[in-house]
Amino acid sequence: NAGVTQTPKFRVLKTGQSMTLLCAQDMNHEYMYWYRQDPGMGLRLIHYSVGEGTTAKGEVPDGYNVSRLKKQNFLLGLESAAPSQTSVYFCASSLLAEPPYNEQFFGPGTRLTVL
Amino acid sequence: AQSVTQPDIHITVSEGASLELRCNYSYGATPYLFWYVQSPGQGLQLLLKYFSGDTLVQGIKGFEAEFKRSQSSFNLRKPSVHWSDAAEYFCAVGAYNTDKLIFGTGTRLQVFP
Numbered sequence: 001n002a003g004v005t006q007t008p009k010f011r012v013l014k015t016g017q018s019m020t021l022l023c024a025q026d027m028n029h030e031y032m033y034w035y036r037q038d039p040g041m042g043l044r045l046i047h048y049s050v051g052e053g054t055t056a057k058g059e060v061p062d063g064y065n066v067s068r069l070k071k072q073n074f075l076l077g078l079e080s081a082a083p084s085q086t087s088v089y090f091c092a093s094s095l096l097a098e099p100p101y102n103e104q105f106f107g108p109g110t111r112l113t114v115l
Numbered sequence: 116a117q118s119v120t121q122p123d124i125h126i127t128v129s130e131g132a133s134l135e136l137r138c139n140y141s142y143g144a145t146p147y148l149f150w151y152v153q154s155p156g157q158g159l160q161l162l163l164k165y166f167s168g169d170t171l172v173q174g175i176k177g178f179e180a181e182f183k184r185s186q187s188s189f190n191l192r193k194p195s196v197h198w199s200d201a202a203e204y205f206c207a208v209g210a211y212n213t214d215k216l217i218f219g220t221g222t223r224l225q226v227f228p
Contacts, residue, residue, distance in 0.1 A: 004158075031214065040124070042205060042220035043159075050214055058215070090158060097214040099147045099166040104216060106151075106158035 002026055004107035006091050012113045013081045021076040021110050023091030031094045032074040033104065034058075034066060036087040043090065049074055050097070081114045088112070117142050119208050121219035128196050129227050136191040136222050138206030148189040149207040149216065150180055159205060165189065176200070201226045 007022040023032065030051050035043040045058030047066040055066045063085060065077045074093075078085060089110045095101040120139045128134055140146055147166045151159040163174025170182040180191045189206060206219040 033215075035218075040220060043218040045215055048215065056214075092159075097209075099209075100164075102147070102209060102216075103149070103161055103164060104159075106160070108158045109156075 004091055004093055004105050006089075006107040006110050008110060009108065010111050012115065013078075014115050015082060017081050018077070018079050019081065019112075020078075021089055021091075021112075023074045023076070023093075023107060024072055025074075025091075025093040025105070026072060027093065027095070027105065028071070029093035029095050029105075030071075031097055031102075032068065033092040033094075034064070034074065034076045035090045035092065036060065036085075037090060037109075038087050046076065046089075081112075083114045086112060086114045117208070117210075117213075117217050119206055119217050119219040121204075121206055121222050123222045124220070125223045125225065127225040127227060130198050131195050134191075134193045134196045134200070134224070136204050136206075136224070138189045138191065138219060140187050140189065140206075140208045142187075142208055142210055144210035144212055146208045146210055148180075148182060149209075150174065150178070150189075150191050151205045151207060151218075152176075153203045153205065153221075155202070162191070162204075196224075196226055198226045198228060200224060 033048040034046040049068040052071040091107040092104040094104045118141045150162040207216040209216040
């Protein structure tokens with residue numbers, strides 16, 4: 001039982017390049033989330049999904065797209081990377097949104113640098 | 116608007132000293148509350164959570180937190196800090212009518228021997 005995994009762990013991009021971050025969970029969770037973490041700003045929600053085939057915008061969605069084609073996977077895409085997207089990205093999942101099933105389980109993070 | 120405030124950006128304590136990390140929230144609905152810990156280079160791990168019932172909740176690693184509705188607070192405590200507790204701590208709040216959690220900006224704990 002691996003929990004939540006993220007691929008890759010590190011990545012360096014040049015401005016304008018594109019990439020996709022992969023999040024996978026093996027807990028059969030319905031809800032999945034993408035956050036970015038920046039110094040002094042805590043975690044900010046980028047996009048989230050309440051189930052397979054559905055996605056919704058979070059607090060800071062601009063410049064990102066997501067897809068949830070399979071229940072266990074949640075992809076975060078950057079179509080044209082910008083230096084402002086340099087951050088650590090965390091994926092999380094929860095069984096449901098209602099307590100007591102709404103504990104979010106986090107992946108180890110992806111450190112992205114955009115030059 | 117919903118918000119979570121962690122007033123202390125950085126706290127330094129000596130090993131063996133007691134610890135209290137503050138968390139205040141602003142939420143219209145009945146909240147449910149979490150404390151997470153993040154060790155350097157790691158993801159977030161749940162320390163404890165409050166949904167209802169007893170307002171003093173026990174968590175892992177000897178941590179506890181008390182929900183005080185009148186003060187809109189959910190402070191994290193530990194009676195004796197260990198060097199391995201050095202990490203960043205995040206408070207988070209949610210409610211029954213939302214799909215999301217709101218995280219505070221975190222408190223970085225430094226422990227001196």
